Amino acid sequence: MPGTWGQTSSVWGNPADDRFEREVRPLLASHCQKCHGDRKQQGGLRLDSRQALLQGGDTGPAVVPGKPEDSLLIRAVHHTTDLKMPSSGKLDPAAIATLERWVAEGAAWPAPAPRPGVVKDSRKHWSFQPVSHPLVPMVGDKTWARNSLDHFIRARLEKAGVAPLPLAEAGVLLRRVTFDLTGLPPTPAEQAEFGRDPSYSRLVDRLLASRAYGEHWGRHWLDLVRYADTAGENSDHPLPHAWRYRNWVIDALNADMPYDRFLREQIAGDLLTAGSSGQTYIDHVVATGFWAIARRFGHDIDKDQHLTLEDAIGTLGQSVLGLTIGCARCHDHKYDPISARDYYGLYGILASTTFSSPGCEPKQQPRDLVPLLSPSEREKRLKPLDAEIATLEARRKDLTTQLDSLARAGRDKSSRSLQTIGAGKVAEGATVPLTGQNLQALPVKIGESLVLTILPNGNHGADTTRVEMVIEEVRPDGNAGRVWSLTDLLKDFHAANPHSDSLGNADVWFLLANKDGARLLPEKAGNISNKPELLAWRLTDNPSVLVNTSSQPVSAWTTLPAKSIFVHPGPDSPVAIGWRSPVSGTVRVRGLVNDAHPATLDGVSWRLDHQGSPQWGAGLLAQAGTSRSLATLDAHLGELRAEKSRVPVAFAVAEGKPADTRLHLRGDPEKPGDTIPRKNLDILGGQTLANGQSSGRLELANWLTAPNNPLTARVMVNRVWQWHMGRGIVATPSDFGTRGTPPSHPELLDHLAGEFIRSGYSLKELHRLVVQSATYRQQAVADDATGLFRGHMRRRLTAEEIRDSLLAASGEADASPAQAHPFPQEATWSFSQHGPFAAEYPNNRRAVYQMQKRNRRDRFLALFDGADPNTTTASREATTVPTQALFFLNDPFVQARVMALEKRLAPLPGNKARLDMACRLLFGRPPSEPDRQEMEIFLAGYPAADGASGSAWAGWLGVMMASSEVLYVD
Numbered sequence: 001m002p003g004t005w006g007q008t009s010s011v012w013g014n015p016a017d018d019r020f021e022r023e024v025r026p027l028l029a030s031h032c033q034k035c036h037g038d039r040k041q042q043g044g045l046r047l048d049s050r051q052a053l054l055q056g057g058d059t060g061p062a063v064v065p066g067k068p069e070d071s072l073l074i075r076a077v078h079h080t081t082d083l084k085m086p087s088s089g090k091l092d093p094a095a096i097a098t099l100e101r102w103v104a105e106g107a108a109w110p111a112p113a114p115r116p117g118v119v120k121d122s123r124k125h126w127s128f129q130p131v132s133h134p135l136v137p138m139v140g141d142k143t144w145a146r147n148s149l150d151h152f153i154r155a156r157l158e159k160a161g162v163a164p165l166p167l168a169e170a171g172v173l174l175r176r177v178t179f180d181l182t183g184l185p186p187t188p189a190e191q192a193e194f195g196r197d198p199s200y201s202r203l204v205d206r207l208l209a210s211r212a213y214g215e216h217w218g219r220h221w222l223d224l225v226r227y228a229d230t231a232g233e234n235s236d237h238p239l240p241h242a243w244r245y246r247n248w249v250i251d252a253l254n255a256d257m258p259y260d261r262f263l264r265e266q267i268a269g270d271l272l273t274a275g276s277s278g279q280t281y282i283d284h285v286v287a288t289g290f291w292a293i294a295r296r297f298g299h300d301i302d303k304d305q306h307l308t309l310e311d312a313i314g315t316l317g318q319s320v321l322g323l324t325i326g327c328a329r330c331h332d333h334k335y336d337p338i339s340a341r342d343y344y345g346l347y348g349i350l351a352s353t354t355f356s357s358p359g360c361e362p363k364q365q366p367r368d369l370v371p372l373l374s375p376s377e378r379e380k381r382l383k384p385l386d387a388e389i390a391t392l393e394a395r396r397k398d399l400t401t402q403l404d405s406l407a408r409a410g411r412d413k414s415s416r417s418l419q420t421i422g423a424g425k426v427a428e429g430a431t432v433p434l435t436g437q438n439l440q441a442l443p444v445k446i447g448e449s450l451v452l453t454i455l456p457n458g459n460h461g462a463d464t465t466r467v468e469m470v471i472e473e474v475r476p477d478g479n480a481g482r483v484w485s486l487t488d489l490l491k492d493f494h495a496a497n498p499h500s501d502s503l504g505n506a507d508v509w510f511l512l513a514n515k516d517g518a519r520l521l522p523e524k525a526g527n528i529s530n531k532p533e534l535l536a537w538r539l540t541d542n543p544s545v546l547v548n549t550s551s552q553p554v555s556a557w558t559t560l561p562a563k564s565i566f567v568h569p570g571p572d573s574p575v576a577i578g579w580r581s582p583v584s585g586t587v588r589v590r591g592l593v594n595d596a597h598p599a600t601l602d603g604v605s606w607r608l609d610h611q612g613s614p615q616w617g618a619g620l621l622a623q624a625g626t627s628r629s630l631a632t633l634d635a636h637l638g639e640l641r642a643e644k645s646r647v648p649v650a651f652a653v654a655e656g657k658p659a660d661t662r663l664h665l666r667g668d669p670e671k672p673g674d675t676i677p678r679k680n681l682d683i684l685g686g687q688t689l690a691n692g693q694s695s696g697r698l699e700l701a702n703w704l705t706a707p708n709n710p711l712t713a714r715v716m717v718n719r720v721w722q723w724h725m726g727r728g729i730v731a732t733p734s735d736f737g738t739r740g741t742p743p744s745h746p747e748l749l750d751h752l753a754g755e756f757i758r759s760g761y762s763l764k765e766l767h768r769l770v771v772q773s774a775t776y777r778q779q780a781v782a783d784d785a786t787g788l789f790r791g792h793m794r795r796r797l798t799a800e801e802i803r804d805s806l807l808a809a810s811g812e813a814d815a816s817p818a819q820a821h822p823f824p825q826e827a828t829w830s831f832s833q834h835g836p837f838a839a840e841y842p843n844n845r846r847a848v849y850q851m852q853k854r855n856r857r858d859r860f861l862a863l864f865d866g867a868d869p870n871t872t873t874a875s876r877e878a879t880t881v882p883t884q885a886l887f888f889l890n891d892p893f894v895q896a897r898v899m900a901l902e903k904r905l906a907p908l909p910g911n912k913a914r915l916d917m918a919c920r921l922l923f924g925r926p927p928s929e930p931d932r933q934e935m936e937i938f939l940a941g942y943p944a945a946d947g948a949s950g951s952a953w954a955g956w957l958g959v960m961m962a963s964s965e966v967l968y969v970d
Contacts, residue, residue, distance in 0.1 A: 020110060021327045021334075022310065024102050026667040027095055029330065031086045047073075050109035059083070068103040093833075094234065094298055110334065123337045126746065127322070127736040128683055130710055133754055134747035146774045148755075152748035153775045156788050165778040165791040170198060172780070172970050175924035177771050179797070179969045180724055181207040183216030183846075185805045188920040204771055208764050211817070212846075214254030217763075219800060219848045220723055221249050223876075224319040224734075225290055228869035229821060231358040232295040232854035235831035236838075238823045239358050241369065241651040245289025247817065250848070252287075259716055259761035260705035263320060266290035267701040270370070270654055271694070277374040285370055288652040292356045295854065295870055299833065301360045306669045309350045313343065318872045320704055322715040322736035325681070330667035336737035337683045344663045345679035345688075352678070352695035354656040362541045364829045369649035385644050392637050399630045403519055403623055410619030411517030417613035425457075425605045426465070429598035434469070434591040436608055441474060442589060444581045447614030450589065453514050453576040455605045456569040463834065464546070464558060465567050465604055469591035471579055480588070484508065484579060486565050493535050493547050494524050498624055501582065510578035510620055511537045511545040518576060518616070520623050521545060522630055527828040529556040529835035536830070543575035544568045557834030558597040566596060569604065580617040597834065638827065645826075655695050684709060707757065711736060717752040717766060718743075722875060724770050726793025727784070734874040744787055780970035794970050796878045799864035800847035803893075806961060807844055809921040810900035818849035863887060888962035898958045905953070911935065918957060923965050 028047050036047040036057075045057025053062045056072070063071040076085035077096050084090075091099075102108070122128075136148050137155040144164060145151050157164055168176065174194050178186040181204070186194070194203060207213060227246060230236045252262055265272065269284035276284065294312040297304040314326030327333050328343035357367045371378055422436020434452070444450075454465050473481030488502040489509060497520055498507040512518045521537040521544065528534035528546065533554050538544030545567050548560040560566065567575045581587070593606045611617075662672035678696040680687045680703045687703060689696045704712055715736060722728035729749045732740035743749045752766070759765040770776055781791035797805065807813040821841050831837050841851050850858065852869050860866075863883060867873035888894050901921070905914040915935050919927040927935075935956055942952035960966065 020102070020108055021330060022314070023098050026330055027091075027098060029666040030668045030670075031091060031095075035087075050107065053107065053109075063103050063107050065107040066104060068100045071103050074100055074103060092298065122335065122738045123683060125336075125738050126742060127714065127740075128337070128710055130708065131714065131753045131757075132747075132750045134751055136751070137747075144774055146772060146777075147769060149748060149752065149769060150774045152745055152751060153773075153789050156745060157786075157790060160786060160788060162786060162788070162790060164774065165781065167774065167777045168779050168792065168970065170194070171925050173200070173777055174203070176780075176792070176969055177204065178207060178924075179801060180771065181216065181767065182210055182212035183219065183798070183801050183804060184212055184808055185921075186924050187808070188917065191920060191924065201768075201772060204768060208767060211250075211254060211815075214250040214252075215817075215846050215848050217253050218246070218250040219798075220719070221253070222246065222848070223867040223873040224719075225293065225315060226295070226867070226869050226872050227293055228295075228852045228854045230837060230853045230855065231301070231360070232870060233297055233301050233358075233360050234299055234833040234836070235361045236836040236853060236855040237296075237358040237360060237364075237366075237829070237831055238821075238837050239293065239651050240366075240820060240823045240826070241356075241649055242289060242293055243818070243820050244286045244650050245293060245652070246848070247819070248283060248286045248289070250817070253763065256762055256764045259756070259763055260712075261761070263705055263712070264701040267316075267704065268697040270652070271698040273374075277377070281374050282372045282648075282650075285372060285652050286650045288370075288654075289650060291350070291353065291653045292651045294355070296358060296360065299360065300362050301357065302363070305355075306664070308355070309347055312350055313346050315872050316346075318734040318874070320715065321711045322718075322730075322732075322734055322740070323681075323711070324735060324737060329664070333737075335739050338681060340663055341676050342679070342681045342683075344661055344676040346681075346700070348659070348661040348676060348678040349696035349700055351661045352656050352658040353697060354654045356651045356653065358651075359826075359829060359831075361832045364541065364831070365826050366651075368654070370652040370654050372648040372650055382644065382647065385640055389637065389640050389644070392633055392640070396630065396633055396637070399626055399633065402626050403522070403630070404516075406619060406623045406626065407517035407519040409517075410616055410623075413619065414611060414613040414616040417611060417616070419610045419612065420607055421610050422608035423606065424593075426593050426595050426603045428603050429595050430603065431592055431594040432606075434589060434593070434606075434608060439589040439608075441586050442610070443585075444587055444610075445584045445612075445614075446581060447617055449510075449578050449580045449611040449617050451512075451514070451518070451576050451578045451609045451611055452591070453574045453607045453609065454567045454569050454593065455574040455607065456571060457602045457605060463542075463568055463599070464560075464595075464597040465569075466561070466564055466594040466596040467567055467577065467591065468565070469577065469579070469589070472588045472590075473583060474586040474588050482583070486577065486591075487563060489565065490547055490549050490563055493549065494526070494537075497521060497537050497627070498580070498620065503582075505582040507617075507621055507624070508580055508582055510576075510580065510617075512576040512578055512620075513539045513543045513570070513573055514576035515570075515573040518578070518620060520620060520627050521575075522627050523634075524631075525830050527824070528830045529832070530824055530828075530839065531556055534560070538568075539570075539573075541830075541832070542568050542570040543573045545575065545577065557832065560596065578611075578617075578620070580620075642827075653697075658693055658695055660692075684711075713753040713756050713761075714749055716763075717756050718749060719874075720763070720766050721752065721770060724767075724776060725789060726795055727789075728875075732874075734872060745789075792970070794968055796968050798876050799861045799866040802864055802967065803847045803860060805922075805966070806894070806897045809961075810897040811904045812844050812897070812900050813846070814844040816845065818843075818845050821851045860887075860893065885962070888958070894958070894961060898954050898961060901957050901961075902954050905957075911939065914953070918960060922960050922963075 032047045035042040036045045043057040043059065045062060046052035047062065056062045059072060062073040068074040072083065075081050076083045077091050077099060079090045136151045139145065139151055139154045140158055141154065145154055154164065174186050174191065178184065229239050229242050231239060265284055265287035267290065269287035273281050273284045291312055294308045297307040310326055310329055317323045317325030323336060323338065325338055325343060328338045328340050332339045354368050356369050359366045371382060373381060421438065422434055424432055426432050450471065452467065452469055467486065469486045471484045475481045482503060484501050489499055497511045499509040500506045501508040511521045513521060521539050523538050525536040525538055528536055531554050533548055533550035534546060534556065535549060536544045536546040548554050548562060548564050551562050553562055554560045569575045595603055660675050660677050662675050665671040665673045677688045684703060689699055718728045718730050719733050722733050729743045729745050730736060730741060755769060756766050775789055776792060778792045780794040782794050784791055784793060804813065836855060838856050854869050865877050865879055905917055908914045908917060915927050915932060919925060919931060938956050939952045942955050
C-alpha cells in the first residue's frame with residue numbers, strides 16, 4: 001500500500017528511505033543519539049545505524065524488525081518499564097507512534113551515503129540537462145502513425161523487432177477514452193451518438209469540453225498536492241474553506257489554464273493581483289490554497305510549524321519538480337545535488353509567508369484566513385472592525401492579568417488556613433471513594449469552603465475524571481438536614497460560575513483552575529465534540545469541568561454516563577470544585593473519583609481541602625465580578641468576530657514578515673545554524689532574492705516556470721502520459737533524481753515536453769496529442785512485457801470512478817458542483833485528540849466533491865486504494881483483497897444502487913430490453929448472446945421472494961455490478 005516504510009514500488013522510488021529521513025532520523029538525532037551515538041554509548045547501546053540497533057546494548061537488541069511489542073526501544077519510549085528513554089521526559093504520542101510504525105514495517109534504514117563524487121556527478125544526471133529537441137524518427141511502416149509521438153514508439157518497436165497491437169474496437173475505445181478524460185462511463189445516449197458519428201476527434205473534443213473533464217483531472221492534481229478537508233493534527237480540525245481551492249483547480253483545468261500560469265497562481269497568486277479586483281482577485285488568492293492545505297502536526301500546531309513547512313516543501317518538490325527535496329532537511333541529500341542550504345533557502349520563503357491556521361486542540365478557532373476582498377475593499381470594510389477587536393483584546397488581556405493577580409493574592413492570604421483532610425490516587429480505570437479526617441462529622445462555619453482538587457500525574461493519565469460530591473448537614477439529633485450535591489448544577493450548568501445551590505443560596509459552587517492559586521474557570525463551551533448534551537466551563541481548552549446533561553449515556557471520546565459531572569486537568573494545571581458553606585454547623589461529606597477514560601497511563605491524584613478562611617471565598621467573589629466583565633467583553637468580541645466572519649474568506653496564504661532563516665542542525669529547530677539566504681535550488685540556478693522585502697514566493701514561481709527549467713515540463717508530460725498509458729515514460733513519476741528510474745523513451749519525453757511548451761503549456765492539447773495517437777488506441781493488454789508500450793495497459797477503475805459509475809448507472813448521480821461541506825459553526829468547536837472531528841456528509845455528487853478526512857479516511861476510498869491525503873500520491877496502487885468482493889456482496893451502498901437500477905429498468909418492456917439497457921449502462925456495450933443465456937439461467941434458478949420477480953433481477957444486477965467488466969477498463 002502507498003506510504004509504508006517497507007514499500008519498494010518503482011512508482012515511488014524508495015519512500016521507506018524518504019520517510020525515514022523526514023520522520024525517524026530527526027527523532028533519533030534529537031532525542032537518542034546524545035547518549036547513544038558515536039561519542040557516548042550509555043548501556044553499551046548505539047542508535048545511529050541499523051546494525052547497531054539490531055546488535056543492541058547490555059540489555060539486548062534495541063529493535064526486532066516487524067515486532068514493536070518485542071522491541072526494547074519501543075518499550076523504553078513508552079516509559080512503562082524501569083527502562084525509560086529519553087530520560088529527560090517522555091516523547092509526545094505522535095513521535096512514539098512514528099517509531100512504532102517504523103519498527104512494525106521493518107525498521108528500514110537507508111544505505112550509507114554514496115562517495116562524495118557520486119553527488120557531484122549527479123549534476124550530470126539526465127533530468128538536470130536542458131530539454132532537447134529531438135528529430136521525429138523515420139519508421140519503416142509510415143501508415144500506422146497518427147501523429148508525431150507514434151513515430152518514437154514505432155521506431156523502438158521496430159528496433160526490437162516487434163509490431164504494435166491492432167487498434168481497439170470502437171466501443172472499447174469509446175469506453176476507454178471517456179473514462180480516461182472524464183472518469184465516467186459513456187451513457188447509452190453517448191454510445192448511440194458515437195455510433196451515428198464515429199469521428200474520434202470530435203468525441204475527444206466533446207469530452208475535453210465537459211465539466212466532468214476538470215473534475216476527473218482535478219482529482220489527479222489533488223492526489224499530488226494531498227488535498228483534504230481536515231488538517232491532520234491530533235484533533236483533525238475541519239477546513240471549512242478548503243473547497244474553494246478544490247473548485248479552483250477544477251475550474252482552471254476546464255478553462256485549459258496554461259500549466260505555467262496554473263503553477264504561478266498556486267505559488268504566488270496573491271502577489272500577481274496588482275490592480276485587480278472582483279473575481280480575478282478572488283481566484284488568485286484562492287489558488288494559494290496549494291500551500292495552506294499542508295498537513296498540520298501534533299497537539300499545538302504552532303509548535304510543529306517546521307513540520308508543516310517540510311510537508312509543503314516536500315510536496316512542491318515531488319509534485320512539480322519530481323525531486324525529494326524534503327530529504328535535505330537534516331543533511332545534504334544523499335543521492336541528488338540538493339543541499340541542506342537549498343532546503344533552508346526554500347524554507348525561508350515559506351517561513352516568510354503567513355499560512356491560514358485551521359485551529360487545533362489548545363487553539364480551537366481558525367485564524368489568518370484570507371479575506372476575499374481587494375486591498376481597498378479590505379481597508380474600508382475590515383480596518384474599523386480590526387481596530388475595535390484589537391482594543392477589546394487588549395482590554396481582555398488586562399482583565400485576565402487582573403484575574404491572575406486576584407488568584408495569587410487569594411492564595412497568599414489564605415494559605416495558613418488551608419488544611420488537607422483527604423488525599424489519594426486513582427489508578428487507570430479505577431474508582432475510589434472520598435476518605436479522610438472527620439468526613440462524617442466536619443465542623444464548618446459560614447464562608448468556609450471545601451475544595452476537591454484533581455491533579456494530573458506524571459503521564460497526565462485520566463484526562464476525563466468523573467466526580468461525585470454530596471455534602472449533608474448533620475443536625476444536633478444526628479439526622480440529615482439540608483443537602484448539597486454536585487448534580488444540582490446539571491439543571492442550569494451555564495447559569496453562572498460561581499453557581500447557586502438548589503436551596504436559593506447564591507455563590508455556593510465554584511469551578512476552578514487550581515494552579516498558583518484558585519481561579520474561576522471563565523469560559524462557557526457547548527456542543528462538545530458535536531454533542532449538544534455536553535457542556536463545559538474551561539480555561540482555554542483545559543483545565544475544565546464538563547457535564548453530560550442528558551438522561552442517557554453519551555458516546556464521545558469515551559462513553560459518558562447520564563447526568564454526570566467530570567473534570568479534566570490540564571497537563572500542568574489541577575482542576576478543582578469548591579463548595580462555600582452557606583451554614584455554620586456540622587456536615588457529612590461523601591463522594592467518589594472515577595477514571596472515566598482509561599488510557600494505560602498513570603491515572604490522577606485527588607485532594608480534599610478544608611479552607612477555614614472566609615477570605616478565600618471572598619477573593620473568588622472578587623474574581624467573579626472581573627469574570628463577568630470578561631464575559632461581557634467576550635460577548636461583544638464574539639459579535640464583532642461574527643460580523644467579520646460574514647466576509648468571505650479563503651484558506652490560503654499571504655505575505656508574512658520577510659526574513660532569511662537559520663539552518664536547523666540535523667533538522668532540529670532548537671539547534672539553529674548559519675543563516676541561509678532565500679534562494680532557488682543550486683541545480684536550477686541558485687538565484688537569490690532581488691528584493692528581500694517580500695517572501696520570495698513570486699520569485700519561486702518564476703524560477704519553477706522558467707522556460708529553461710529542465711524539470712517542470714518533463715515531469716508534467718510524464719504524468720499525463722502515465723495517467724493515460726498506465727505507466728510513465730519515467731516509471732517513478734515523482735522522483736526524477738538519481739534513484740528514480742531513467743526514461744524508457746528519453747527522446748519521446750523531450751519531444752512531449754517541447755510540444756507542451758510550444759502549445760503554450762496547454763494540457764488539453766497534450767491530451768489530444770496522446771489520446772489521438774495510434775499508441776493509445778491499441779488493443780488492451782494485462783501487462784506490457786516489452787516495456788515499449790506495445791498495447792494499452794488494462795487498468796482497474798479508481799475508487800472514485802467505481803463509485804461515480806455505479807451512481808451513474810443507477811440514475812442517482814448528482815452532476816452539480818459542490819461548495820462547502822456542512823461543518824459545525826467554528827465558534828462551537830471543541831475537538832480534541834480523544835474527540836476528533838469525525839463527521840460524515842454523504843451525498844450523490846461526484847467523489848471529487850466528497851469530504852476527505854486525513855485521520856479517519858473514507859472506508860470506501862481506503863478499501864479501493866484511494867489517495868492518502870496525508871502524503872503526495874503519484875499513482876494509484878490496485879490491491880486485490882477479499883473485503884472488496886464482500887463490499888459488492890453486502891455493503892448498503894451497493895445494495896442501494898442495485899435497488900435504484902432495478903427501479904430504473906422496471907418500466908422497460910421485458911427482460912430483453914432490461915438486459916440491453918443494463919449492459920449499456922454498466923458495460924458500455926449491447927448484450928451478447930452469452931449475456932442473455934446467463935441471465936435467463938440465473939433468473940430461472942433464482943428463489944423468488946413471495947413470487948416477486950424483482951428480487952431475482954436485483955440479484956442479477958448485483959452480479960453484473962460486481963463483474964470485472966464493470967471494474968476494469970480495456
